[in-house]
Amino acid sequence: MSEYKFSEDQEKEIASILAKYPFKTSALLPLLTLVQRADQVVSPEAMVAIGKRLDVSPAYVQSVLSFYTMYHTEKVGKYMILFCINISCQLNGSDKLLEHTAKKLNIKVGETTFDEKFTLHREECLAACTEAPMMRVNDTYYGDLTEQRIDQIIDSLD
Amino acid sequence: MTQILFKDINKEGLHTMKVYEELGGYQSLKKAFAQKPDEIVAAVKASGLRGRGGAGFPTGLKWSFLAKDVFPRYLCCNADESEPGTCKDRELLLKNPHLLIEGMILCSYACQIETGYIYMRGEFHDLSFIMDKALEEARAKGYLGKNIMGTGFNLDIHTHLGAGAYICGEESALLNSLEGGRGEPRMKPPFPAVEGLYSKPTVINNVETLCVVPYIVNEGAEKYASLGTEKSKGTKLVSVSGHVKKPGNYEIEMGTPTSELIYNLAGGIRNDNKLKAFIPGGSSVPMLPADKVDTPYDYESLAAAGTMLGSGALIVIDDSVNIVETTLRLISFYMHESCGKCTPCREGTRWLYQIVERIMQNKGQLDYIEKLEDICGNMSFKTFCPLADACVAPVVSSIKHFRSDYEEYFKNVGVSS
Incomplete structure (x- = not known):
């Protein structure tokens, strides 16, 4: 296993993250997020590097990582589509719209497109219930979805 | 209807220090710093404010439970909003971040806390930038940092992002997550007021709860307590979603009939269908059938009807649904x-x-x-x-x-x- 190297910018960010907390283990989630934002996944090498930085074992890092749904250890698409299917969205037709989205991307829910551009996931409530049905693509929320609007959104991403 | 939290919510630029201060923001600090910390706790107690996250525990009482003479103490703002149906805190964080900061400063002063964290759900990554920017502005103004406004009181507040786990909205799971662990709940007692973050006395309050505190300090506990019903004081943000024509977050006085929220504020049932059921306080509370729609929206009336006010998320279901x-x-x-x-x-x-x-x-x-x-x-x-x-x-x-x-x-x- 090769050694994971943080970039210079990342080192700066790590320093400012560590400064927030009296105990450095608190920086675990922020560091995992930092790595994933750069690499799209958290690799075993990165887990070792983060563990070293925070004085915890790689196994501990992995046990925490596996608890949270937002971390990925396997390759995902450039655009992560999280489609809310919880109650307010369900009442407003999200099941059909999710089916439509999967068909449009020609994948099943949970899969990544062949060109590694899109990954589609079912998601629990994203706290935008008044805009239901909604989805989140990377960091952007899209509400009041219809089939046409979904097509437009997907087509506009490159 | 009296608006406390949403008074200026749609004013352009409200998220900036300039506009927020023009509208009277941060005025409560001077008032608060002229009083003893205990007096603020007493005022919050007298106001009758109860936790707006879901459990409805009296806020002032929670603050007064902090273990005596044990320092440092911590403040955690619960911005993990993830109860299905609830999206009121997101609107506050997005449009009025300084109101939360002001509330957190007041709480910290009252409880002699020097470090605060805003635990936001991971999906709020974008909102954390807005919050970080607002915190930066507050530091530049001297509302955060060392010796705030010459009082000798020190405080800094940081944002912290979760990573996708509903359970982290439960206060003890939130603490474990903030400490860098799996978000599993802790055995209680000890309660966080005695052993919370890093085993130190900790106050954990919902975003909406903390946002009410500046009003109580500015206008007085009595004025706040004069709103609402005898036991459910003040106003409440309600997220109305589901089968309504105008879903949205609405601020109502406690005790307003649920039917007023559904048929007036939210415009009634879509397609003019008939109401079948509603869930008044987020997906974790029992649902009620349509004939209970006139139940006043407050803690006691909803409890008497067999449900709870919860986080204030009214989910409306029409008769097309099984x-x-x-x-x-x-x-x-x-x-x-x-x-x-x-x-x-x-x-x-x-x-x-x-x-x-x-x-x-x-x-x-x-x-x-x-x-x-x-x-x-x-x-x-x-x-x-x-x-x-x-x-x-x-x-x-x-x-x-x-x-x-x-x-x-x-x-x-x-x-x-």
Whole structure:
């Protein structure tokens, strides 16, 4: 296993993250997020590097990582589509719209497109219930979805 | 209707220090710093403010429970908003971040806290930039940092992002997550006021709760207490979603009839369908049938009607829906989010899901409803945190009020679905 190297910018960010907390283990989630934002996944090498930085074992890092749904250890698409299917969205037709989205991307829910551009996931409530049905693509929320609007959104991403 | 939190919510630029201060922001600090910390705690107690996150615990009382003379103490703002149906805090964070900061400064001064964290759900990554920017502005103005406004009081506040786990909205799970661990709930007691973050006395309050505090300091506890009902004081943000024409977050005075929220503020039922059911306080509270729609929206009246005010998320369901379908979706959510620590919850949520799924596949047997009730009885109050009870609520209430929806499926037993 090769050694994971943080970039210079990342080192700066790590320093400012560590400064927030009296105990450095608190920086675990922020560091995992930092790595994933750069690499799209958290690799075993990165887990070792983060563990070293925070004085915890790689196994501990992995046990925490596996608890949270937002971390990925396997390759995902450039655009992560999280489609809310919880109650307010369900009442407003999200099941059909999710089916439509999967068909449009020609994948099943949970899969990544062949060109590694899109990954589609079912998601629990994203706290935008008044805009239901909604989805989140990377960091952007899209509400009041219809089939046409979904097509437009997907087509506009490159 | 009196607006406290949403008074200026749609003013252009409200998220900036300049506009916020022009509208009277941060005025409460001077007033507060002229008083002793205990006086602020007493005022919050007198105001009757109760926690707006879901449990409704009196805020001033919570603050007064902090272990005496143990320092450092911490403040954690719970911005993990993830109760299905709830999206009020997101609107506050997005449009009025300084109001939260002002509230957190007041709370910290009252409780002699020098470090505060805003725990935001991971999906709020974008909002954390808005919050960080606002915190930076507050530091530049000297509202945060060392020796704030010459009082000798020090405070800094940081944002902290979760990474996708509903359970982290439970306060002790939130603390574990903030310490860099798996978000599993802790055994209570000790309560966070005694042993919280890093085993130190900790105040944990919801975004909306903290946002009310500047009003109490500015206008006085009496004025706040004069709003609402005798026991449910003040105003409440309610997220109205589901089958309504104008879904949205609305600020109402406690005690406003639920029908006013549905038919007036939210514009009534879509397609002019008929109301079938509503869930008044987020997916974790029991649902009510349409004939309870005039129930006043406050803690006591909703409790008397057999449900709870919860986080203030009113989910409206019209008569085009079979309630069993809605119930299955909610069970599926809790099954997914159960952290797996307590057996009744880990196994119970799964069993409920399997049974209701079989009913919907026309494979049910007549004793399935009794089985569901039996499992629910073995989940309630048998776990570290209330997630199991939250899963039980829609099941028990849907059987109580909409048994006929279950029976629909029994008519077709054996018919493939």
